[in-house]
Amino acid sequence: xxxxxxxxxxxxxxxxxxxxxxxxxxxxxxxxxxxxxxxxxxxxxxxxxxxxxxxxxxxxxxxxxxxxxxxxxxxxxxxxxxxxxxxxxxxxxxxxxxxxxxxxxxxxxxxxxxxxxxxxxxxxxxxxxxxxxxxxxxxxxxxxxxxxxxxxxxxxxxxxxxxxxxxxxxxxxxxxxxxxxxxxxxxxxxxxxxxxxxxxxxxxxxxxxxxxxxxxxxxxxxxxxxxxxxxxxxxxxxxxxxxxxxxxxxxxxxxxxxxxxxxxxxxxxxxxxxxxxxxxxxxxxxxxxxxxxxxxxxxxxxxxxxxxxxxxxxxxxxxxxxxxxxxxxxxxxxxxxxxxxxxxxxxxxxxxxxxxxxxxxxxxxxxxxxxxxxxxxxxxxxxxxx
Amino acid sequence: xxxxxxxxxxxxxxxxxxxxxxxxxxxxxxxxxxxxxxxxxxxxxxxxxxxxxxxxxxxxxxxxxxxxxxxxxxxxxxxxxxxxxxxxxxxxxxxxxxxxxxxxxxxxxxxxxxxxxxxxxxxxxxxxxxxxxxxxxxxx
Numbered sequence: 031x032x033x034x035x036x037x038x039x040x041x042x043x044x045x046x047x048x049x050x051x052x053x054x055x056x057x058x059x060x061x062x063x064x065x066x067x068x069x070x071x072x073x074x075x076x077x078x079x080x081x082x083x084x085x086x087x088x089x090x091x092x093x094x095x096x097x098x099x100x101x102x103x104x105x106x107x108x109x110x111x112x113x114x115x116x117x118x119x120x121x122x123x124x125x126x127x128x129x130x131x132x133x134x135x136x137x138x139x140x141x142x143x144x145x146x147x148x149x150x151x152x153x154x155x156x157x158x159x160x161x162x163x164x165x166x167x168x169x170x171x172x173x174x175x176x177x178x179x180x181x182x183x184x185x186x187x188x189x190x191x192x193x194x195x196x197x198x199x200x201x202x203x204x205x206x207x208x209x210x211x212x213x214x215x216x217x218x219x220x221x222x223x224x225x226x227x228x229x230x231x232x233x234x235x236x237x238x239x240x241x242x243x244x245x246x247x248x249x250x251x252x253x254x255x256x257x258x259x260x261x262x263x264x265x266x267x268x269x270x271x272x273x274x275x276x277x278x279x280x281x282x283x284x285x286x287x288x289x290x291x292x293x294x295x296x297x298x299x300x301x302x303x304x305x306x307x308x309x310x311x312x313x314x315x316x317x318x319x320x321x322x323x324x325x326x327x328x329x330x331x332x333x334x335x336x337x338x339x340x341x342x343x344x345x346x347x348x349x350x351x352x353x354x355x356x357x358x359x360x361x362x363x364x365x366x367x368x369x370x371x372x373x374x375x376x377x378x379x380x381x382x383x384x385x386x387x388x389x390x391x392x393x394x395x396x397x398x399x400x401x402x403x404x405x406x407x408x409x410x411x412x413x414x415x416x
Numbered sequence: 417x418x419x420x421x422x423x424x425x426x427x428x429x430x431x432x433x434x435x436x437x438x439x440x441x442x443x444x445x446x447x448x449x450x451x452x453x454x455x456x457x458x459x460x461x462x463x464x465x466x467x468x469x470x471x472x473x474x475x476x477x478x479x480x481x482x483x484x485x486x487x488x489x490x491x492x493x494x495x496x497x498x499x500x501x502x503x504x505x506x507x508x509x510x511x512x513x514x515x516x517x518x519x520x521x522x523x524x525x526x527x528x529x530x531x532x533x534x535x536x537x538x539x540x541x542x543x544x545x546x547x548x549x550x551x552x553x554x555x556x
Contacts (some may be wrong), residue, residue: 164430172459173427174548175521177505178495183519185489186507193487193532238490284461286507286519387546 035260036128037270038413039070039138041379042254046218046367048148050250054094055103058144061254062104069256070267071138076106078136080257082123082143082371083115088160091150091248100142111136118278118292119317119403120371121411124255125276131259138265139257143372147248167282181245181320183285184404185237188322192239194337197325199239201340203230205321205357206243206364208349213361215351215389220249220367244321249367253376271379274397275304275412283406292408293323293401297330300399300410308332311412312395313381314355315374318362323404328357329412331399356381357390371402375411382415425498428543434462437476442540442547449513451477458513479516481538483508483551486517490527504530508551523551 042064045337052060062145066073085096097113100106110130118128120143127139165173177183191197205226213219225243233241263270277299281288301307308331316331318324325339333355334342343349349357360366360377369376378398380386401410429439438460450459451476457468466474469500488506504522522530523539536551 163428166425166430166432169427170435172519174429174546175505175519176426176491176495176499176503176551178427179493181493182489182491182505186487186505189489190487190532207515230513235490235492237493240489286517287460287515356454 034132034134036131036273036378037258037260037263038255038273038375039258039266039268039270039375040065040067040071042066042068042255043218043376044221044252045370046249048248048250050061050149050153054144054146054149054250054252055099057250057252058095058100058142058254059104061252061368062140062143065254065256067270068111068396069258071158071256071265071284073104073106074264076138076140076335077108078110079106079108080111080123080127080130080139080141081113082117082120084113086115090157091145091147093136093144094150094157095142100140106140110139118280118409119407121375121400121402121409122278124257124375124411125278127257128273128276131257135278137259137262141255141257141372143251143370145253145370147368149250150402151248162411171286172282174289179237181240182237182406184285184320184322185240187291187326188239191322191337195340197340199231199343200227202239202244202321202325203227204317204343204349205324205362206230208346208364209358209362212351212359212389213365215387216360216366219361219365220233221361221365240320240322243364243405246319246363246368249369251367251369253369253372255372255375255379269383269415271382272414272416273411274306274414275300276410277303278409281406285405288406291323291326291404292406293327293330293403294336296401296408296410297327297332299303300412301332304412306397306412306414310397311355311399312393313378313391313398314357315358315360315378315398316358317371317374317402317404318364319368319404324358324362326404327401332400345346351389351391359386359389359391367402374402375400375413378413382413423444425500426494426543426548428546431545434464438462439546441476441478442542442549445482445540446478447509447538447549448476448517449479450474458516460513460516479510479512482554483510483536484520485530485532485534485536488522488530500525506530506551508536518549521550522552523550529553
């Protein structure tokens with residue numbers, strides 16, 4: 031049997047904001063419609079749905095729409111669907127979809143990530159967080175010590191870089207500065223104002239060495255990628271982008287028992303599945319829920335040695351829009367909003383199609399890497415326009 | 417004590433068959449980590465199976481209660497109004513239990529006195545049945 035390749039056809043995104051009042055299912059539908067229109071597909075041609083992390087009843091803002099809900103709401107005749115958090119991070123949902131189309135289980139799969147955290151925080155009566163009087167599961171190993179946010183866990187990895195490899199705040203700042211400079215050129219970005227080094231250096235510390243501007247913030251939005259089978263591309267109107275390689279990893283989920291974040295194993299794994307090399311990559315779209323995760327991805331994917339991330343991004347020229355490795359050209363999560371993983375793959379496709387508008391990188395980009403996850407979960411995709 | 421959290425501001429663990437020894441060992445001054453009787457390996461978080469050899473002969477075992485700061489952060493953000501900041505969150509590598517780390521707080525010293533490689537010793541803070549293993553610097 032001839033092997034089937036997986037491609038990303040249409041991509042779409044809803045409006046991006048905070049405290050939106052539009053129903054989260056409708057935000058999802060907005061993104062679906064945009065992706066369908068770009069691909070030239072109709073909803074009747076969709077036969078699969080994939081999402082991360084599925085509907086989370088305990089935290090309705092974190093994931094307000096489930097895969098089964100979208101199937102039902104849009105009358106999708108699905109032959110395959112999946113949605114869950116026990117997968118190698120957000121873009122694991124795209125890996126699952128690509129695996130399904132390669133296996134012939136579906137031809138066109140809607141992959142989506144809808145976030146509604148800002149709206150849910152603003153309207154707790156409508157979107158109540160489940161409160162518990164005691165903590166259990168993995169939370170029990172952090173919460174009693176008031177390590178209540180992933181920023182405090184990520185900061186400890188960052189501090190190791192500070193002490194062991196000499197990472198400076200000025201170096202780390204380049205992630206946020208680059209994000210915010212790029213976001214200013216992205217009409218859908220949440221934050222439109224560039225950030226200066228002075229503003230960064232004088233920002234209040236959240237969890238050392240990470241300050242306020244090293245963190246993304248709650249956002250309301252939906253992002254959609256349609257994964258299409260290579261033998262169904264005659265139905266697709268836009269330039270398809272091939273998923274040339276994919277990799278993921280899970281480290282010990284308690285975070286603190288893992289010496290390295292999962293991105294490191296994922297980055298090494300990715301290059302085993304392709305003849306492309308890091309030097310072939312025209313743009314990198316790397317998870318930056320916290321800035322240090324993005325720096326760790328640069329090291330993980332072999333753009334520089336482990337421990338050299340700070341020096342690699344120093345000054346910011348190398349990762350700027352006109353640099354040798356344009357990074358997070360849409361603004362990343364720090365600039366464009368906490369789209370939670372899917373924004374990176376969305377932007378990789380936009381850039382490879384030359385649709386980036388004011389933020390479009392030059393020299394006819396053909397190879398991009400998109401990565402999601404920090405801590406114990408990670409996924410990387412190598413995307414190629416043939 | 418600078419950066420020290422009062423008892424009322426710490427979320428409490430729910431005790432169960434797996435975690436009870438860990439969270440209550442402090443009543444006897446013991447830091448108890450699950451250990452495999454077959455291979456001698458340590459298992460944390462505590463579970464009824466050894467992650468090194470798959471044996472189910474796993475039981476709580478006292479470790480010395482000393483360790484080394486593997487990495488740390490100074491938390492400045494008030495995650496809820498009653499939280500007293502700043503304070504140190506650290507990952508401590510336990511002596512005598514290779515591969516086991518605890519997320520904890522380093523207490524009893526200024527927040528800027530903590531660094532990677534510092535030697536630390538457990539000090540338990542009681543909250544009812546639960547004894548939280550916090551750590552303080554050995555030479556503080």
